Amino acid sequence: MRRTFAAVALAILLALSGCSALPFGGGGGGLTADQAPPGVDAENGTFADSAALLDAHTETLLKTGFTYRFSTNATVVQEGQRRRVSRSQLTQGAPNATEYGFRTRNPGSQIDAWGNESVQAVRFRFGDRVVYRQAQPIPAEQLTGESVFGRYLSAGGWNVTNVTEREDTTDLVTLTSTTEPANPRALPDNATDLRDYEAHVVVDSEGRIYEFSASGTYTIDGSQGSFAIAYTLRSLEDPGVTRPQWVPEALS
Numbered sequence: 262m263r264r265t266f267a268a269v270a271l272a273i274l275l276a277l278s279g280c281s282a283l284p285f286g287g288g289g290g291g292l293t294a295d296q297a298p299p300g301v302d303a304e305n306g307t308f309a310d311s312a313a314l315l316d317a318h319t320e321t322l323l324k325t326g327f328t329y330r331f332s333t334n335a336t337v338v339q340e341g342q343r344r345r346v347s348r349s350q351l352t353q354g355a356p357n358a359t360e361y362g363f364r365t366r367n368p369g370s371q372i373d374a375w376g377n378e379s380v381q382a383v384r385f386r387f388g389d390r391v392v393y394r395q396a397q398p399i400p401a402e403q404l405t406g407e408s409v410f411g412r413y414l415s416a417g418g419w420n421v422t423n424v425t426e427r428e429d430t431t432d433l434v435t436l437t438s439t440t441e442p443a444n445p446r447a448l449p450d451n452a453t454d455l456r457d458y459e460a461h462v463v464v465d466s467e468g469r470i471y472e473f474s475a476s477g478t479y480t481i482d483g484s485q486g487s488f489a490i491a492y493t494l495r496s497l498e499d500p501g502v503t504r505p506q507w508v509p510e511a512l513s
Contacts, residue, residue, distance in 0.1 A: 292421050296432045298464045301421065308419035308436050311411065317468025319405045326356045326499035329406060329492060336479075336486025337449045343482050353500040358404055360502045375505055382511035393511035406470070406492060412444040413460050413475050431465040441477075452479040452486060470494065 297303035299317040300310035308314070332349040339346075352363040358378070365372040371386040376398045385392040402408050418440025425433040438460045442448075448455060458477035464470050476489040 292424050292434065296424060296434060296466050298434055298466055299468045301434065301436070306421035308414075308417075308421075308438075311414040314414065314464065314468055314470075315402070315407045315411055318410070318464070318470045319401055319407045321467050321469045322354070322405045322497070323357050323401060325497045326354055327405070327494065328353045328496040328498075328500050329494045331406065331409070331490070331492050333488070333490045335449050335488035336452075336481055338451055338482045343484065343486070352404065352406075353502050354404055355499050355502050358398075358401055360504075361399070361404055362502045362505075373505065373507075375502070375508055380512065382505075382508040384505075384507055384511060393507070395512050406473075409490075409492075410462075410470060410473060412447040413438075413442045413473075414462065415444065416440045416442040416447075419462075431467055431469075433463055433465055433471060435461060435463050437461050442475075447475075448479060448488065449481065449486075452481045452488075454480040469497065 292301075292303045292306055294303045298314055300313035301308050328351070330349065330351050332347070334345070334347045337344055337346050346368055348365065348367050350363055350365040352361070354361040360375075360377045362373075362375045364374075369387065373384045373386075375382050376396075378398060381396040381398045383394045383396055385394070416438065419436045419438040421434055422437045423435035425435070427433065439458055441455050441458050442460075455477050456479070458475070460475035461473070462470060463472040470492070471494045473492040474490065476487070478485055478487045480486070
């Protein structure tokens with residue numbers, strides 16, 4: 262899980278696209294019904310229906326195809342040892358997820374996957390060792406990141422803190438929450454006493470999540486640890502996923 266470096270990239274994107282930001286506090290000040298993403302109440306500027314937003318996010322991404330990046334940075338306990346672990350994953354999907362691929366970088370290993378509507382092939386690299394596997398294709402809600410967002414968005418306490426008007430495209434709405442997530446998968450195993458928690462999500466009026474971040478500190482193995490997670494939507498186009506040359510060996 263990783264801290265929100267994505268904000269810088271998003272700010273550059275907005276500056277290049279020609280837009281104006283309208284910051285405001287509670288009460289919805291300035292958010293119109295046309296700007297409000299699914300699940301967001303335009304009148305009071307609160308977020309009440311995470312399922313509606315998550316469904317819209319997946320539906321809109323699958324229509325166009327997509328590319329996004331997740332990164333995480335967290336204190337964990339592995340084999341009895343406290344460690345700081347960083348991971349990142351780049352995911353690409355064709356329209357309707359007819360074909361997809363992702364690459365996950367872990368400490369000391371890398372996972373590459375390619376799939377379509379009927380099968381998935383996976384390649385694991387551990388140093389000089391390579392292992393292939395065949396698996397079932399990934400469900401849409403996992404492929405678009407919906408299942409990860411749900412761990413945090415369902416906690417409630419989200420309020421609109423900014424509206425960014427963009428020319429020739431849908432506006433962006435920023436929501437912020439300091440309400441601790443109840444989902445146990447929001448934190449590493451055995452992490453307790455979450456504090457200093459804050460999360461942000463940037464979404465357009467059709468429900469596409471462009472940026473998400475969450476961070477906090479906790480107690481793990483008797484000492485303080487921390488986590489950060491960041492998501493950045495990089496493209497809303499067909500990425501042109503191609504089947505890697507190693508796939509036949511994995512499927513065999």
